[in-house]
Amino acid sequence: MTYTPWTKGLALAMTLTLAATAQAATAADTRLQAVMKKLDGGDPITLATVGGSITTGYAAQPPRERGWAALLAKSLGPRVQLVNAGVSGTDSAAAVQRLQAQVLDASPDLVVVEFSVNDQWLDPAVRGSSYEAILRKLLSAKKQPAVVVLGLTHQGNQPRDATDLQLKLAAHYGLTALDFGAWMQARVAAGTDRWAALYDEPVHPNGTGHQRIAQALGETLRAAATAAATTTPLPAPLHGRAHEFTRLLMNDTLKPYQNSGFTRGGEVHPEWTGQQPGWIATADDAEARFLVWGSEVAVFHAESEHYRNLEARVDDGPWVTLQSHVPERKGYLGWHYTVVGRDLEPTAHLLQVRVKRDAWAGSGRPASLLAIMSAGILPPSLRPSAFEQQPPSNRMGLIPAADPRLRWVGRIGPGPLPSTKLLVWSGSELHARFTGRELTLEFSSTHWGTSHFTVEIDGRALPLAVPGKGMSVWRLREPLADGEHTLRLLKRTEATMAEVAFHGLRLSEGDRLLDPPPARPLKLEFYGDSITAGACNGDVDADQYDDLYYHDGTRAYGALTAAKLGADYVGIAVSGIGVTATFNELLMPQVWNRYAPRLDAAVAPPDPRAPDVVLVNLGQNDHGFPGTKGQRIAADFASRYLAFVRELRARYPQARLVLLAGGMTAWKDEPAIPRALQQAVATLHGEGDARVWTYTFQAFAHAHPRIDVHAQMADELTRFLQTEVLK
The missing domain is CATH 2.60.120.260 (Galactose-binding domain-like)
Known part of the structure; x- marks a missing residue:
């Protein structure tokens, strides 16, 4: 490749300056020196580049062959294999989500990270944490690559907010960094180069610009190869660790638990490998809800002149506009990471997305979301505490x-x-x-x-x-x-x-x-098993009992129903328990009236304020436990279930009784369960007890229900209580 020649004196001055800068930046960069030594020895290496459209080679012709990444790989020699993980229009927040699949899985020896330009548009409250997470994930990988930070700017070396932040992070981690804006500005000041020669528009460098970036990176790598180097441990983060712990909902995992008006579709990012359509809607009243996790929840959505806006919120938080209608993007589809909820408790949440009623209402234009990206799914040692x-x-x-x-x-x-x-x-x-x-x-x-x-x-x-x-x-x-x-x-x-x-x-x-606030006007008391206890309702993947932080009885369907009705809630629930069978040692009839689920716990006297409604959801384990042994539910399940209901009636003679089934699949798998409930209601009605009902939930899960299923169960039960029981 051909570059503008330097004068002899200027070349010497620039070389000395560059070498000093590289030496300061690579004081602990032994990984890079090892990679350069492999190259000098003729060994093969894998070079990965991760960034936005400039990394893809945008505006160079052809991009993948004449972009800076390809030119750099070629300049380093024939034994360099290039993995170009540039994805146009994406920033470091989206890159964290794809880093494993698109970079780390390739086991690179050297990674160049470029996000200064796109991170300039990223939410300032996000970009420090997300970019730092990329560095930390690379530096703590099983095979730790050498990492080089590439700081680009727009034409003219402005703005520099994201660039300066990233260069500061590079210094913090002892990484080699190229401040290309400063490198180029020095050439412009010396009269040997012009910004206008590198750019045909303010953002993307042209073919000559890509050549300059590759040239500067090559010089930076060579200078770092001879700089003094020592090994230092991974330092403490400057911007927290939330974006090291992420979850991407995309393709088949992007499934709403409630949906009205959204269908699969919308444009996909052509450079994001494996991406499939998300969800698209044209109706003004379209709405979808998703189960998400983490302390920060963002929607990754398309933006162009042709789309209309969405809005979203996490749990009961404020509505946030997803600005998908961007008139400036004419003929060019963009992508944006919009934070909907931040500083959340790092657990499970519910995300609601709907088409925004604005100037485009009734237009029939599409609104689209491609993925949901969460950060801050933190391990116990990193969870913040007030x-x-x-x-x-x-x-x-x-x-x-x-x-x-x-x-x-x-x-x-x-x-x-x-x-x-x-x-x-x-x-x-x-x-x-x-x-x-x-x-x-x-x-x-x-x-x-x-x-x-x-x-x-x-x-x-x-x-x-x-x-x-x-x-x-x-x-x-x-x-x-x-x-x-x-x-x-x-x-x-x-x-x-x-x-x-x-x-x-x-x-x-x-x-x-x-003086305390007054009691709520209504009181509900629930008896049940793990479903009512909220076991596993916030778990991220499979059911687990190692970290009970994610198990929250206050977000189980019973507590949610009480909250919807403005009622006081009492929950007497034990995982694995049943009326005739149990995964533990005790049955519900043995512990239902005690202060704790153990035989040495005292029997509690009836509360001075009796519950208005008593609800029972048992039977899952009466079916499930014998099922693990290849056996059927106990033949006397119905009679023993009725006997337990009679005990409840004796303790609460004036309460309304509601016998529930569901949340998991036992009532579908074992007909004896709904039949026992119906028989109990019929028997009590026949004895003149009319204040007894039964209800079977339509919402269910094959594993323990998560908070999305609990939310649906609460909606069902609230409607039933309002229309049938409390009327």
């Missing part, structure tokens, strides 16, 4: 759990110490009101399991993990605003997995506890 653990206190100033100004909901037992409360069943709930800026909570546990709680302060939900086997005190890290505050403490973890005693709370000096 609480910090304090040393055990002397109990001075403690407002005890038995204080009458604290309102408890659920089956709450007496704790092991005076004035403490035993929290066992998932959904157990504390309500309080207080003044002040500080809050401290005190617990103890003799059980092995970690109890996961949601601490809701003024409506803001904060997760708290209380370890088993010991006492722990937790103080809110950030002070609250002055004035009055509301508190809800909800136990998420199911009963057999964790028990904890709540000792009480502390406020800042001079502040006080106020």
Whole structure:
């Protein structure tokens, strides 16, 4: 290839400057030196390039042969195999999602990362974390490649926000970096080159521009090969680690759990290998809902002059516009990563997407989404906490759990110490009101399991993990605003997995506890198994019991139904339990009325405020457990089920009883289950007890239902209770 010649003096000055820059940037870059040594020895290497349209070779003719990536590979010698993972219109946030399949799976020796131009348009709150995640994933791969950061800019070396951020990250990780804008600007200042020669438009370099990038990269690699190098460990991140832990929903995994008006279709990205159509709609009222995970949820969607806008929200968060109608993109299809929810609890969420009612309503234009990209599916050690653990206190100033100004909901037992409360069943709930800026909570546990709680302060939900086997005190890290505050403490973890005693709370000096909020006008009490307990309802992949953070009884269908009806919720549920068979040691008739699901737990007296509706969802394990042994459900299941319902009626003579089936598939697989429910209702009706109903859920899952299925079950049950039971 031919380059503009330098004068002898200028060449010497530029070489010295470049060498000094490379030496500073590669102080720990032993990987790159090893790659260059392999090249010098005639060994083959794999070079991978990852970036946007400039990496694909856009504006060079032909792009894949005359783009900077191909030119660089050619200049390094015939034994270089190039893997060009450039995808036009994508930024580092999308690249994190495709890095494994398109780069790391090729086991590259050397990776050049180029996203400065496209990251300039990426949400500034995202681009530091997403770009850093690419570097960290490369540097922590099983086969760790040498990594070079390529910092490009628009014509004229502006803007530089994304470039400067990426160069700072390169220095932080001791990586070789090329600041091409500075490299080129020095040539322009010396009168040996012109920006206009490299660009026919402001963004994409032309063929000459690609030649210059390849030239500068070649010089950078050669300078780094002789620089001093030492090995240093991977440093702490500057922008967090959320984008190291991602999930891509695309192709067959991009399935809405509810859909009205969206169909498979829409344009796909021609450069993204393996991509299939997403979802497209033309109707004004089209809406789809998806199960997602993570602390950041984004929609990857097409944008051009021909599309109309979508809008989306996570859970009950604010609606965010997905700007798909971009008039400036004439004849060119673009792609955008739009964050819909950020700073979320890093667990399962529900994403709602709909066509936006705007100036294009009724136009018939399509709205399209291609993928959903999540970040921040964090391992336990990285999950943030709004609480910090304090040393055990002397109990001075403690407002005890038995204080009458604290309102408890659920089956709450007496704790092991005076004035403490035993929290066992998932959904157990504390309500309080207080003044002040500080809050401290005190617990103890003799059980092995970690109890996961949601601490809701003024409506803001904060997760708290209380370890088993010991006492722990937790103080809110950030002070609250002055004035009055509301508190809800909800136990998420199911009963057999964790028990904890709540000792009480502390406020800042001079502040006080106020009278509690009133009880809700309606009270629902549920009896069930793992479905009602919310087991596995937030799990990302297969059902698991190693990390119970994802199992949340407060987001199971019963708790959701109570919330929809403005009701207090009591949940008595145990995974694996049944009426005639169990995966554990005890049956529901043995523990249903106790403070904890064990025989040495005391029987709880009837609550002074009886439930208005008692709901039973059992039978899954009566079928499932014998099924594991090749046996059928017990022949006396119907009679023993009826006997249990009679016990409930005796305890709650005035309550409405609703006998439920579903959430999983036992009622479909074993006809004896729905038949037993129908017989129980018919028997009680025949005895003059008209306040008994049965309902079978249409929503179900073959594994434990996730929160999407629970949401559908809650919608079904709410409608049924409103129209049939509570009317």
